[in-house]
Amino acid sequence: MAISREDVEYVAALARLELTEQETQEYTEQLNSILDYAAMLEQLDTDNVRPTAHAVPLHNVLRKDQVNESIPREKALRNAPDADEGFFRVPKIV
Amino acid sequence: MSVVEKSVSELHELLVHRDVSSTELTKAYIDRIHSADPDLQAYLTILEDQALAQAAEFDRKIAQGEDIGTLGGIPMALKDNMCTEGVRTSCASKMLDNFIPPYNATVTDRLRAAGTILLGKLNMDEFAMGSSTENSNFAKTRNPWNLECVPGGSSGGSAVSVAADEAAFTLGSDTGGSIRQPAAFCGVVGMKPTYGAVSRFGLVAYASSLDQIGPLTKTVRDNALVMNAIAGHDLKDSTSVPYEKPDYTKFLVNDIKGLKIGIPREYYGEGIDSDVAKGIQAGIQTLIDLGAEVEECSLPHTEYAIPSYYLIATAEASSNLARYDGVRYGYRAEAADVLGMFKTTRAKGFGPEVKRRIMLGTYALSSGYYDAYYLKAQKVRTLIKQDFDKAFEKYDVLLSPTAPTPAFKFGEKSANPLAMYLSDVTTVPVNLAGIPAISIPAGFVNGLPIGMQLMGKAFAEGTLYRIAYTFEQNTNYHTLKPNLGEVLARGNR
Numbered sequence: 001m002a003i004s005r006e007d008v009e010y011v012a013a014l015a016r017l018e019l020t021e022q023e024t025q026e027y028t029e030q031l032n033s034i035l036d037y038a039a040m041l042e043q044l045d046t047d048n049v050r051p052t053a054h055a056v057p058l059h060n061v062l063r064k065d066q067v068n069e070s071i072p073r074e075k076a077l078r079n080a081p082d083a084d085e086g087f088f089r090v091p092k093i094v
Numbered sequence: 095m096s097v098v099e100k101s102v103s104e105l106h107e108l109l110v111h112r113d114v115s116s117t118e119l120t121k122a123y124i125d126r127i128h129s130a131d132p133d134l135q136a137y138l139t140i141l142e143d144q145a146l147a148q149a150a151e152f153d154r155k156i157a158q159g160e161d162i163g164t165l166g167g168i169p170m171a172l173k174d175n176m177c178t179e180g181v182r183t184s185c186a187s188k189m190l191d192n193f194i195p196p197y198n199a200t201v202t203d204r205l206r207a208a209g210t211i212l213l214g215k216l217n218m219d220e221f222a223m224g225s226s227t228e229n230s231n232f233a234k235t236r237n238p239w240n241l242e243c244v245p246g247g248s249s250g251g252s253a254v255s256v257a258a259d260e261a262a263f264t265l266g267s268d269t270g271g272s273i274r275q276p277a278a279f280c281g282v283v284g285m286k287p288t289y290g291a292v293s294r295f296g297l298v299a300y301a302s303s304l305d306q307i308g309p310l311t312k313t314v315r316d317n318a319l320v321m322n323a324i325a326g327h328d329l330k331d332s333t334s335v336p337y338e339k340p341d342y343t344k345f346l347v348n349d350i351k352g353l354k355i356g357i358p359r360e361y362y363g364e365g366i367d368s369d370v371a372k373g374i375q376a377g378i379q380t381l382i383d384l385g386a387e388v389e390e391c392s393l394p395h396t397e398y399a400i401p402s403y404y405l406i407a408t409a410e411a412s413s414n415l416a417r418y419d420g421v422r423y424g425y426r427a428e429a430a431d432v433l434g435m436f437k438t439t440r441a442k443g444f445g446p447e448v449k450r451r452i453m454l455g456t457y458a459l460s461s462g463y464y465d466a467y468y469l470k471a472q473k474v475r476t477l478i479k480q481d482f483d484k485a486f487e488k489y490d491v492l493l494s495p496t497a498p499t500p501a502f503k504f505g506e507k508s509a510n511p512l513a514m515y516l517s518d519v520t521t522v523p524v525n526l527a528g529i530p531a532i533s534i535p536a537g538f539v540n541g542l543p544i545g546m547q548l549m550g551k552a553f554a555e556g557t558l559y560r561i562a563y564t565f566e567q568n569t570n571y572h573t574l575k576p577n578l579g580e581v582l583a584r585g586n587r
Contacts, residue, residue: 015453088421
């Protein structure tokens with residue numbers, strides 16, 4: 001078993017996902033089956049292989065530092081579940 | 095022949111000669127959607143009023159003698175992960191059920207500038223995660239060739255609406271096969287362009303180093319016409335590549351003499367349906383008869399593509415989908431404190447496959463496992479890319495089945511995530527390497543279409559179009575249509 005039930009609970013906390021008892025159980029089994037399969041990568045010697053993050057390498061894509069039009073605040077807030085006086089409202093943090 | 099069955103290039107001729115107006119055309123497609131979609135469920139949003147208004151505006155322009163371009167007045171539709179200002183863009187997720195983008199994706203803008211008419215938004219696997227469109231939170235899209243079968247995915251709605259004449263063309267997105275596999279399952283042409291050829295600005299991100307937008311069409315010519323409109327550098331996407339965009343229709347010549355085609359033997363291994371393999375073999379013979387030089391070759395790391403892909407894609411997804419926290423847009427579940435709000439929002443807003451991928455990706459990126467999984471997968475990605483580089487020293491294109499099987503039945507793979515992932519074996523290597531690939535209709539197995547995949551060098555879409563066009567001109571698979579008699583009769587009742 002590559003991954004335990006405790007691992008699944010820990011990862012769910014990292015991912016900010018509240019899992020039900022049934023989901024925790026299911027994901028433990030399914031992630032194990034997927035990771036068992038992924039273990040075949042260990043067969044390959046990759047000590048001298050550089051990782052590829054992007055297939056087409058691009059470096060330092062910059063544009064001129066000029067002010068462009070942006071989405072107005074009112075429009076940006078239109079999809080907010082809760083907004084007030086130009087701000088996003090969230091439950092109390094402290 | 096009903097007007098909705100025609101290709102984009104045929105419709106263009108009708109519009110130019112005023113044999114049909116865009117309003118008439120748009121009405122015909124809307125009628126078709128109303129009849130076919132109760133069964134097929136390709137659309138999540140139908141924009142009847144907006145489409146007719148856009149068509150009327152176009153008809154005024156053409157009456158005034160304005161140049162209409164090659165796509166002007168043509169009704170089309172977009173996968174529901176491409177942002178459309180003022181029109182719901184849901185990604186087939188409860189999380190974005192009420193999301194109305196305040197801006198357009200670059201492809202939306204470019205197609206609008208080309209004068210096309212937006213008919214609506216199309217069903218998909220939630221956040222483009224899936225291979226059957228069964229992961230949609232809202233609709234069950236059916237394959238028009240057999241209503242018991244899935245349309246493929248994740249761009250299931252995009253493929254079905256083209257196959258069933260509910261749109262003249264559509265756009266899909268392809269992270270691991272999501273344009274090509276549904277195109278194959280539904281018997282249409284689907285192009286996954288080179289990474290960076292089409293702007294991703296306004297495409298809701300799944301796995302940013304793999305995602306690419308492309309056209310699904312009835313013919314190869316139509317595909318090249320749509321690529322002409324959507325491809326090209328975009329300052330709003332920092333991964334967009336500044337390259338000399340050709341006129342893709344220039345490559346549409348009925349001649350492939352002397353082109354070298356490699357057949358990677360690893361794509362015919364375990365899991366490939368023998369009838370599919372036979373069908374593709376017949377297609378290869380057609381290309382040989384037309385003058386192509388065909389040879390078997392090897393991409394030795396192919397079997398490692400699936401684990402490499404699913405680790406990289408899910409890692410990127412876990413990061414991309416962190417933005418859905420119930421604060422700025424989308425669904426929010428109420429809770430007493432902010433952490434509880436995040437966790438409950440994400441628990442209730444995401445479906446099971448999306449959560450599974452977030453979990454796998456978070457694990458692959460987490461401290462202690464990063465090197466073993468994510469970094470390892472990226473190194474294997476290099477090996478897979480090198481396989482292609484080496485093959486392309488010798489061959490102009492590589493050829494394979496698009497998918498190991500024809501369309502499968504609903505529920506057949508949805509209980510076992512790994513079985514579903516393995517069905518992507520022929521498509522994911524292309525995304526890892528960032529190269530272009532096209533799926534074209536190449537025959538039938540048990541009454542279901544199969545697709546032939548052509549893979550090319552980066553930015554060599556033109557060569558793919560040339561071979562695809564030649565194949566199409568010398569076969570009749572693309573002219574065959576699903577029998578929609580009963581579907582339409584039920585819809586019209």
